[in-house]
Amino acid sequence: MAASTQVCRFYMNGRGTFFRSLQKNYFCFRRKFASKKVAKIVPKNTPKKQLATKKEAEDESSFSRLQEDRRKQAERSVLIACPPNITEMKFLKHLSTHGSIENCFFYESFGIYAVVEFSQTHSIDSMLGATIFPSVQNETAVPFKTRLLSLKASDSVLPKTRPSVPCQKLNPIGTKELILKLSQQDTVDKQLYYLLEQHQLTEENIRLRFLVCSLLKDIAAPYFPECVIRLFGSSVNSFGKLGCDLDLFLDLDSVRGRNTKQTRNQLSLEFQMKSTSSERAATQSILSVIAECVDHFGPGCVGVQKILNARCPLVRFSHQPSGFQCDLTTNNRVALKSSEMLHLYGRMDRRVRAMVLSLRCWAQVHGLTNNFPGAWITNFSLTTMIIFFLQRRSPPLIPPLDQLRELAGPRDECIIEGNDCTFVSDISRVKNLDNTETLDHLLQEFFVFYANFPFNQMSINIRKGKEDYKPDSSPLYIQNPFELSQNVSKNVNPTQLERLVTLCQESAWLLNEGWAKQRASTEPSPWGMGALLLPSLSQSIRNKSKKGRVLQPASERFKNLLAFLKTNKAGGSGAAGNAENQKTASSTTSC
C-alpha cells in the first residue's frame, strides 16, 4: 500500500477564478504543485497582524507555535474517500458549497483520498450537517460521526472511464531505485541532499499526519474536551522519513488545570472522579478505554493493541486511510521536549538534517534500527549520536545543549517532573558556528569516529557536548538530555553495539577506498552513499554474527565486499549479485 500511495495537491487562496462560473458561493483556487525540496512548516495562512512585534515574530516560528498552527489547520480539514472516477472540478465544486477552500490534495491508498482544508472552521460544521449515514448499513454500523467521509456519486454524474486525478507519491522511492539515483550524483554532498529531498516528510505528508492526529482527537477526546493530542517524535522533529510512525500523546494537563482557585467563603465544589491507585493506573485506565473506543467506534482504525504494561503504556493501531501506524501514549511531555530539541538542531544547519536522514536510512537498510521493540538502536539514540558527533567537530557544527540552555529566555523555562528541560526556542539567538566541512568529509569522519569510540569506558553526553565516563556497564550509554540519570540506549545489547561498530568500520573503509568513488559509466555502479546502502554490507556481518564470532575488520571480508561491488550494478537488468542479496533488497522497499 505504502509504495502505491500517491498525492496531488492544490492550493486555493481566494485569488483565482477558475471555478467561479461553476458555483454560486465564493470559491477560487490557484493550482500549484508543491516544491518537494523542503517540507514547508510555516502555514500559508498565518495572519499578517500576528507578525506585528519582534517578540511575536520570534514566537511565530517557535516549535510550539508551529504545532499549534498545524493543529488548527487540521481542525479545519476533512479526509474524504472519493469515487475512482472523480474529477477535480466536480469534487471542488461540490465541496466549496460549504465555504472557501484553503488547500486540497489527493493521494492514493486503496482508492483515492482527498485532504481538504477549509478557510473557516464553520465550513466543517456546514459539511458535517449535510453529511448523511450510509443507508445500506444504517442499523449495522456504529453511528459515530467523524471527519472521515466518503463522497458518493450516482452513475450519471461522473464519467464512465476513470480520469487521472493528479496524484503524487506520499511515500519514498524504494532502496533499489534510490541507490541507482544516488549513484548518478557526482559528489557525496549531492547524494546526501538528494536523499534528504527524497525521504523527508513533504508538506502533504505533514498535513495528513496532523489531520490523522486531529481525527484521533475526535475519537479519543470526547470525555476530555479540553485535552490536546500532540504529535511528537519523527513526525515533528524535522528528521522524520516518509513512512515513519505517528507518535501521539494525549495531553490531559489542560483538562486537569491548576487548583489554585480560592473561594472567598471557604466552601468549594469539586468534581467527583474515578480514582486509581497511581498515576500509572490512571494512565492505563484512560488508554484502555480509548483503545476500546478506537477499536469499536473509530472508522478506518484497525489492529488495535493495548500495550499497557510497557514502561510507557501505549495503544497501537493502524489508520488505514492514511496508512500510518499510530502509537498513542499519555504524559509524554519530556519526549515532546526532545522532539523540540531535535527540531531546533535540525534548523541550525542544513547539513544536520542531511546527515541524520541519510544515516537513518543507512541504519534501517542494515537492520541497525527496527520498528519493533528490542535490543536495537532506536532512531532517537542514533540521532543523538549524530548530534554528539557534530558537536565534537572542531570547530563544532552545532553547540551543546547546555549552551542552548544558557541562551534561553524567561519564556523558555520548562521544568517537567523535576527535570530541567529549558533551552532557547528562538533560533535567531543561536549564533552560527564556523564549521565549513563538506558532507562528504563529515560522513566519512562520522564512521571513523564511532568505529573508534571507546564505548566500553565512555558515555555520550549531548548536554555537555563531550564524553563522560560511563556510570554503569551498559554496552552503549547515551545520557538522556533531560532525564539526566537515564540512559536512552539502555536496551542496546553487546551484539547490536558490535554490529554498529563493524558497520561504521566497513562504511568508513568503503567511503575511503576507490570503490566508493564514482566511476564514469553509462550504467553507474553504486558508490558513496549508494554503496553504503547496499544490503551486502550488513548481510555479511549478519551471517557472521549468527555464528557468534567476534567481528574484526578482516582482509577476507573486505575482499568479498570489493568483489561484490565490482560486479553489482544498481538497477537495470544488468545488475548482478546473488539471489540472497536481491531478495533482501526487494524486501526493503524503502529505507
Added chain:
Amino acid sequence: MAASTQVCRFYMNGRGTFFRSLQKNYFCFRRKFASKKVAKIVPKNTPKKQLATKKEAEDESSFSRLQEDRRKQAERSVLIACPPNITEMKFLKHLSTHGSIENCFFYESFGIYAVVEFSQTHSIDSMLGATIFPSVQNETAVPFKTRLLSLKASDSVLPKTRPSVPCQKLNPIGTKELILKLSQQDTVDKQLYYLLEQHQLTEENIRLRFLVCSLLKDIAAPYFPECVIRLFGSSVNSFGKLGCDLDLFLDLDSVRGRNTKQTRNQLSLEFQMKSTSSERAATQSILSVIAECVDHFGPGCVGVQKILNARCPLVRFSHQPSGFQCDLTTNNRVALKSSEMLHLYGRMDRRVRAMVLSLRCWAQVHGLTNNFPGAWITNFSLTTMIIFFLQRRSPPLIPPLDQLRELAGPRDECIIEGNDCTFVSDISRVKNLDNTETLDHLLQEFFVFYANFPFNQMSINIRKGKEDYKPDSSPLYIQNPFELSQNVSKNVNPTQLERLVTLCQESAWLLNEGWAKQRASTEPSPWGMGALLLPSLSQSIRNKSKKGRVLQPASERFKNLLAFLKTNKAGGSGAAGNAENQKTASSTTSC
C-alpha cells in the same frame, strides 16, 4: 443503605425572600414538604404559554411530553455530596451564586446528598466552570467532568456539631412495619391506598431517577451527542415501587436520523463508520464500549457487568450515590411503548395503581417475582394479568387495548419494527366506565379469578380484553400487546405457575375467611392485605414445592395457616411465629 436513605425537600420558585438578604444574585425559596399522596408528574416550571390551545394542553400531559419535561429538569440539575455538618442556609447561599434555584432536596445515602435544580441551564455551566479537581488525587484520577460533585468546606466555616439537615426517606418502610400499619386500617380499601401511598415513587425519587439517567447520558453519550437515554419500566409506568431498578435505553434513532436528503447535483457525502455484521453486533459493540466508560470513567458507578449475550444485550451497574441498580440497553422502543400503555392504564382509575402496587408487593414478599432473571413471573407479566383481570370485570374497569387503539388520533400512530404500537395518548378521550367495585371486592375477585383460570388451555390477551386459546404449550401464555406473536411470560415454568395459582387460592381463602377480617384489639393481628403479606403463606408452599408434590388447597394446610394467624401478631415483642418465619420476614426488608 436503601433503608437509611432519607430525603428533605425545598422548593424555590422565585416568590420567597428568605435568603434575599444573604446574597447578591436573585435567589428566593419557598419551603414546602412534598405531599406523599401522589408522585407529582407535571413539573412545576412548565411555561404557561404552552397551554395556549386545547391541542397543546392535551399534549402537555402526554407520556412523551412528561418524559421530555423531566429530562429537561434533570439537565438543569446536579447531584452534590455534602459535608456531614452542612447547614441548609450555607448550602443554598453558596449554590445560588450560580443562578436561581428551582428546586432542592437532601437525602442520606452513605452521607448527605443534595439534588439541586437550577431555573436555567447556564447556571450548570457557571457552576461547573467554578468547580475544581480534588487536589489530593489530581494525578491518580480520571479527569472526566460530570455533574456529580462534592461540596468541601474548611473547618471554620461550618458548625462543629452536625446539624440535622431535614431528610425524608427515599425508600419504603420494611415489610414488618408495613404489615403492622396495614392491620391498623379498618377496610381493605384503606389498606391498599395506604400501601400505594407508602410504596409509590415520590416526587424526589422520580427527580433523582431522571437525574441519574441524565448523569449517565453524560457518561454514555459523548460519542453520540444527539442521542437520548430514556427511562422505561417501573420508573415511569406509574406502577414503580420505591427501590425498584432503573431501566434505561440508549436511543440512537435521533443520531442516525433519516436518509431522505436529496442532493441536487447527485453527489453526496456520507460518514465512514465502523460496520458490524448485524444490528445486534452493533448494539453489543456500543454497549461494550459504554460499559468500559462507565466502569473506568463514571464516578459513583460500581459493579459494572456486561450482559451482552442476553436476548436483549444490557450493561448492569450500581450507581452508589443514588443507590439505584441500573440496566442500560439499546433499541428498546417497544418496551418504552409498553411503559406508556401501563402509564395510561394507571391514570384511568385510582384503583388500578392501588391494585398493581399491592399485588406487586404481595408477589415480591412471596418470591413470585425476583430481581434476577429466571423462571419467575416478571412484574410486567403480573401487571398485564392484573390489567386483564380489570378488563374482564362486568362492567369493565378499564378498556381493552384495541379500544385505546381505536381512540388514537393521527399523531398517536406508531409502528415499531413492523409492530402496530398505536394507541391514544390523550386520556381525556377515554370515557369512564361504570365499574364501582371496591378494592376489597376486586382483590378478592382477582385471587378467585386466577385461582380458577384455565391456564392449561387459554392465554391472556389484553389487546382484546378476553382470553384466547393458547398457540403453544407454554405453562403461562400472556400475549405481548405489541409484538403479537410473542409470549411475555415464556420464561415461566410449571412450578412457578403452580406457586402462583396456589398463592391465589390461599389468598382468596384468607380474604374470604373471618381470620382475614380486622379484630378489635390494642395490638392488631395481621388481617386483610396485612395477612396476605405474611411470609408464612409462601413458606408452607415453598416447603411443599421442594418435595415435588402437586399442591391442592387442603384442609391440613389451611389448619396450619389458621394456627399461624391465631398466634402471629404483626410487629411488637409479642409477635409469635417460628424462627424460620422471622428470618424470612427480616430478610425481606421492603417489598
